[in-house]
Amino acid sequence: MKEIFIGLLAIASISAALALIIELAGAYIANYGEKHILVNNKKDLVVEGGNPLLFSLMSKNIFIPSACGGKGTCTYCKVKIHEGAGPVLPTETPYLDKDEMKDNIRLSCQVKVKEDMKIEIPEDLFLIREFRSVVEKTEDLTPTNKGITLRITSPEDGILFKPGQYVQLQVPPFKLSKTSEFRAYSIASNADDTTHVQLVITKVENGIVSTYVHDYLKEGDEVTIRGPFGDFFLRDSQRDILFIATGSGLAPVMSMLYQIEGEEIKRKTTLFFGDRKPHDLYFQDQLIYWQKSIVNFTFIPTLSRAVEEDSWNGEKGRVTTLIHKHIPDNTPLDVYICGAPPMVESCAKVLRQKGIPASNVFYDKFE
């Protein structure tokens, strides 16, 4: 009996002593104190030193894009660090080329804040914030697409985004996932209404976030979103505009069309929308209304699997067929393509054959 007691006591005290040493080391050795991060030469942030830059910035509400969650694999979190980053780490070298190293580009999830830093990030990133919101409306747009409208409750001034950009929608842990997960969805609503965003969510077999939205999310629920992200938005030019969208790829285009309507843009605008069956069409009332209200706007839907019983009188086939049919060679055009990657790639190929320069083709691939 006595042996067991002494044994337990000895083990416990040795472990406690070691734990104490680690704690002390953590408090004294790994304590870097408060460090300053000067962002774009104007914003001075005071953060606790020792943590990766990505998370230090996140704690100050600056959200650098990251898909892998700071594991050093997605490379989205690259930032320019002018001072205080130390030498390039072995965990970064595989992802940085020579020019980037010369430019002081670093992976912000790997670089720790150990001294005062000077960094440079795109101005847009200041606009990326975390928002709390309430689900105001859910609607079944098609058998596979659900539209959800979120009312942003905090911060109260709402979200400033460029039409075409996307947000990350975060869902809590549930049956399919032990952790809280987020996925990116484009905003379909009017950017002028900063307190509401509408997202179109396609049901994906065993997709964590889409399953949650389709099967669990109810009106009145609270959800968190982060954004806006992305460089899919209207570019200034005098050329005509062609939108090509399939499935939920229509969402960002809707937002851009609200912009064209609101800013009374007179450029000739065409939308090719493709899906399979008549019941896959959505937002039709709004699009038909815009045909009349927006000067120079044409909407052409096409269905790839319409059969006779569907009594479909519109275009048949895929969106690439529409390009061949309606777009003459070498038309001066800005093209915005949004949807599944194979569709985006085949459209880009057809447009190349039509003599439209790649620099005028913008796309958002929904992986």
Add this chain to the structure above:
Amino acid sequence: MTQIDMPTLFFAAIFTNNILLTNFLGLCPYIAISKNINSAAGLGVAVIFVMTCTAALNHLIYYQVLVPLHLEHFQFIIFIVVIAAFVQVVEMTIDRYFPALYQVLGIFLPLITVNCAILGASLFMIIRDYTLLQSMGYGAGSGTGWLLAITLVGAIREKIQKTGKLPKGLEGPGITLIITGLLSLAFTAFSGLIKIQ
């Protein structure tokens, strides 16, 4: 107590009683990190350092704490927590005060906590009744031997990657284990030369 002087023990641990190639300890990091010679060498240096220090630390704790309290049977658990705590503190220290060294060793240190060669060295020194000085020599020697083995195989693997064509099933761990077997045969040829226990 074993009658063998410290320098001899050091060299014995490298060549005649290589902990990796004759005792087959520390095989998983050895297979995982030996794809190129630079990381192999980095990990090897970290192993030398940690093995030497933890052998000494564990020697002190064993003979000063566990033996007087008759708790020798707890050596496994105690050695493991000592190694883990030591590695953690060392990592923090290097990270803070020796940034250049952290470049070389830093990312490998956490891997070492679970390197069974480190625990193996501590256990051997107890079984073989080494003194503190002998233990440190043995720790440093075993670490160096481990470094030698992993850089050897790292160099061979790099060479194979550049020139050789392997059947698909043999790529990676497969061929590494075969190379290890051959290296091991070569090393065991020395095994009778020095008696270390």
